[in-house]
Amino acid sequence: MRIAIVGGQLQGVEAAYLARMARYEVVLLDKNPTPLALKLASEFHRVDVVREPERTRKILSTVAVLLPATENAEALQALAEYCTRAGIPYLHDAHAYSISSSKVKSNLLFARIGIPTPRAWPNCQFPVIMKPSGQSGSKGVKLARNNHELRQFQKELMLLGDEIVTEEFVSGPSLSVEVIAHEGEGICLPVTQLLFDRAYDCKRVVVPAQMTPEVAQSLTESALKIARKLGLTGIMDVEVMVGEGIPKVIEIDARLPSQTPIAVYHASGINMVEKLVRLFCQGSLPECPATANLAVNLEHFKIAGDHLEVVGETCLAGRLPLNLFTGLGGADQVLTDYVPGSRDWVATVIITGSSPANVEEKRDKFLNQLIRDHKLRYFSDPKPPVEEMVG
Numbered sequence: 310m311r312i313a314i315v316g317g318q319l320q321g322v323e324a325a326y327l328a329r330m331a332r333y334e335v336v337l338l339d340k341n342p343t344p345l346a347l348k349l350a351s352e353f354h355r356v357d358v359v360r361e362p363e364r365t366r367k368i369l370s371t372v373a374v375l376l377p378a379t380e381n382a383e384a385l386q387a388l389a390e391y392c393t394r395a396g397i398p399y400l401h402d403a404h405a406y407s408i409s410s411s412k413v414k415s416n417l418l419f420a421r422i423g424i425p426t427p428r429a430w431p432n433c434q435f436p437v438i439m440k441p442s443g444q445s446g447s448k449g450v451k452l453a454r455n456n457h458e459l460r461q462f463q464k465e466l467m468l469l470g471d472e473i474v475t476e477e478f479v480s481g482p483s484l485s486v487e488v489i490a491h492e493g494e495g496i497c498l499p500v501t502q503l504l505f506d507r508a509y510d511c512k513r514v515v516v517p518a519q520m521t522p523e524v525a526q527s528l529t530e531s532a533l534k535i536a537r538k539l540g541l542t543g544i545m546d547v548e549v550m551v552g553e554g555i556p557k558v559i560e561i562d563a564r565l566p567s568q569t570p571i572a573v574y575h576a577s578g579i580n581m582v583e584k585l586v587r588l589f590c591q592g593s594l595p596e597c598p599a600t601a602n603l604a605v606n607l608e609h610f611k612i613a614g615d616h617l618e619v620v621g622e623t624c625l626a627g628r629l630p631l632n633l634f635t636g637l638g639g640a641d642q643v644l645t646d647y648v649p650g651s652r653d654w655v656a657t658v659i660i661t662g663s664s665p666a667n668v669e670e671k672r673d674k675f676l677n678q679l680i681r682d683h684k685l686r687y688f689s690d691p692k693p694p695v696e697e698m699v700g
């Protein structure tokens with residue numbers, strides 16, 4: 310199976326990694342000459358799919374399916390047209406995506422079908438979360454503790470030229486679940502738990518998620534209800550913050566997300582890219598066991614000089630192409646731009662174990678060896694401001 314993946318940044322790494330695990334031939338297209346996912350692909354074409362239609366068409370004439378890994382609206386539109394003309398499956402749901410990429414539109418849909426969400430400002434107390442409606446990757450997410458900060462952040466966020474969503478801060482835990490659906494009828498994959506850095510950027514994904522059976526049920530019900538309302542054919546992730554024992558939906562994204570699919574793959578063997586390919590090629594929902602057998606920790610690190618820091622995934626953006634290593638330092642797999650002698654590099658580390666305690670033990674060992682081998686002296690693991698406030 311030859312699969313085209315368009316976009317080789319964070320989402321592209323996820324797509325290319327999973328496609329490779331499914332033993333597909335990965336044809337990567339990106340206008341950037343050195344995208345992060347470059348070395349995970351079997352073939353790379355530096356091409357601008359919007360401005361170079363002829364070259365793009367020629368490359369795409371050699372593949373069986375196309376998975377977009379970009380949020381660029383023009384590119385998504387152009388790719389939809391190529392696929393229609395070439396008669397190849399386009400692994401994307403443009404309608405669901407258009408709603409999910411706007412938090413304002415998504416919130417309206419949640420309200421219409423009675424999905425629990427954080428209370429909207431001013432019907433809540435401080436602190437509040439403020440975020441631009443159309444961004445992703447935690448861009449522009451702010452925590453305002455009082456009216457003064459609220460006004461200051463309003464001014465700052467207005468410069469992004471987007472609508473601002475202001476809502477109750479819900480303490481969490483933060484959970485995420487993917488739904489794969491055919492014409493609105495979906496199945497939920499194993500739930501993951503997310504941990505964040507100071508800027509609410511996701512630094513760590515953990516399976517199994519810690520949650521009560523009631524939270525798990527409510528989350529699944531919300532996710533399937535949203536998929537039905539969207540008439541989703543494809544994949545979507547649903548993110549919630551748990552507050553007062555209720556999973557409150559903060560956003561959905563109808564596209565292959567980053568980080569959680571790799572964690573789910575290691576926990577359960579479910580390969581979301583393979584499921585998507587089957588869904589679009591067969592025109593029906595593939596079988597998916599919903600259970601995870603292994604505990605997993607997927608985490609990003611940055612090494613700079615003698616500092617080791619746990620970082621949010623956006624720290625990987627713009628780095629050199631990642632290499633994939635298996636078995637390094639007791640980790641299952643490591644994706645890194647490290648080259649021998651380098652004192653400035655990043656790594657995404659995937660560790661599995663029989664239980665969360667076993668994973669924690671392996672993580673400690675991995676970090677201790679890393680610290681010794683690279684003579685690191687400082688370690689930091691930043692947390693969101695509110696978690697720091699409460700200790």
Ligand SMILES: Nc1ncnc2c1ncn2[C@@H]1O[C@H](COP(=O)(O)OP(=O)(O)O)[C@@H](O)[C@H]1O
Binds near residue numbers: 438
């Ligand atoms: N209402 C909220 N309460 C607490 N934390 C929130 C809330 N909304 C967003 N966050 C934090 O900010 C992160 C990014 O916000 P999110 O709505 O997922 O936007 P995006 O991922 O598109 O940037 C979340 O994962 C979460 O950590």
Ligand SMILES: [Mg+2]
Binds near residue numbers: 446447548560
């Ligand atoms: Mg999010």
